Amino acid sequence: MKFNESAPIYLQIIEDIKSKIITGEYQPGQRIDSVRDMALDYGINPNTIQKALAECENQNLLYNEGPNGRFISEDTEMIEKLKEDQINLVITECIKTMKRYGLSIPRMIQLIQEIGEREN
Helix, strand or coil: CCCCCCCCHHHHHHHHHHHHHHHCCCCCCCECCCHHHHHHHHCCCHHHHHHHHHHHHHCCCEEECHHHCEEECCCHHHHHHHHHHHHHHHHHHHHHHHHHCCCCHHHHHHHHHHHHHHHC
């Protein structure tokens, strides 16, 4: 993963974990790698991983079973809400950009339909 300088690394790790949950790369109840293994994978300090995982626990994305490790939340309603929230953020940014470009709502809808059909 490439990190950018505009946000703290631990926040970028949290967003990556959220993305993996939303896309299904991490399944509900799945055990995630240890702090040490994640630090090696990301190429960062284990303390940064620990901070990110602690925040993920605070957000109920993960739960900790002590020596058994950390696991992805089994709360599928929360995961669906997380997915909807992320989609809303993307759509909101897209709409703001299209408005700046002077597109009307009907034209936006038309473009989305055309692009959606091409992507299928």
